[in-house]
Amino acid sequence: MAFSLEDYFRTALEGKLFVKMPEREDExxxxxxxxxxxxxxxxxIEHALRAQKEEFQMxxxxxxxxxxxxxxxEEELKDSIFKFDKFLRFQEISEMVNRFNTLLATQAKLVKRESDSQETMEQERAQLHQYTEEMQNAILQLNNKLAGLKIKLEKAQSTTLQLEAKWAHILNTAVKKILLLGQIKMATFNIFQILTKQMRQQPDIPLNxxxxQLDQIHxxxxxxxxxxxxxxxxxxTANHPYKVEPVPAALLSKTDGCPRP
Incomplete structure (x- = not known):
């Protein structure tokens, strides 16, 4: 036959089976x-292979x-030879020989054409078998890659869950620390207010x-x-009666930052 099955399959599968992804896009x-x-x-790949099988079957x-x-x-030719057998008997021997040679040549052409068709069919069958094996190998490799990707996906999901748990723990810890800091600020502010009231003077430290405030309390x-x-x-001490003595002036001078009793 004039067409080449190998070229046909290669052209048909060129844009379908070997799709090359961009080199850096996969990253x-x-x-x-x-x-x-x-x-x-x-x-x-499966769709292309199925289409090629259907076309080959056709x-x-x-x-x-x-x-x-x-x-x-061929059967019709045999019947024709049989029907014209009587007629050929009444023809010239040379004409009969020529007719016979023509029939033999026609038969030889038909036999050769059938042989060529059979040979072409065998070649196409062998090519189909080869391409089928190649496609099966390609599908097997893709299945292996798919299994590897599934394993990576499971690992990524597990890592994501661990990171989410850590992030939740960090958030909870941060909330607790913020709450504790707020409580400390509130307690500091309350103590500072008590001191300023006892001092009976306007504080020079901002409320925020x-x-x-802690320095003042300290x-x-x-x-x-x-x-x-x-x-x-x-x-x-407690074993002796107390003496009522005035507090020294030097001692009172040390209480400038704190309310005096």
Missing amino acids: YLTPATRLLEKRREMAE KMESLQQRREELERK DPLG DCLIDLSAILTELEKNYP
Whole structure:
């Protein structure tokens, strides 16, 4: 036959079976998108292979019909030879020989055509078998890749769940710390207000400055500690009666940052 089955299959499958993805685009695809892409490629391959099988089946049926037609014509030729047998007896011997040679040549052509068709059919069958094996190997490789992508997807999902759990823990911890910080600020502000009221003076520290408030409270505690130390020096212990003595002026000068008793 004039057409080449190998060239036909190669042309038909060139744009379907070997789809080349951009070299750097795959780096930005997620595992799920890669899995969907591989599935789409497998579907295209199976569709193309099924179409080629159907087309080859149609060609096989056409060749079978041609073969049957040749056999029918051969039978008709035999019938014609038989019918004209009597007529040929009354013709010249040379004409009969020529007619016979013509029939033999026609028969030889028919036999050769049938042989060529059979040979072409065998070649196409062998090519179909080869392409079928190649497609099966390609599908097997794609199945292996698909299995690998599924494993990667499961790992990615597991990692995502772990990260989400860690993120939730971080958020909970942050909320607790923010709540604790708010409580500390509120307690600091309350203590600072008590001190300012006892001091009976307008504070020079902003209300939204907890660090400054803590410094003021710290200074006051230091002053109170110093007062207690001086009192322990000037007053007797519990085993002796207390002496009523005025607080030294030097001691009172240390309580500038704290309300005096």
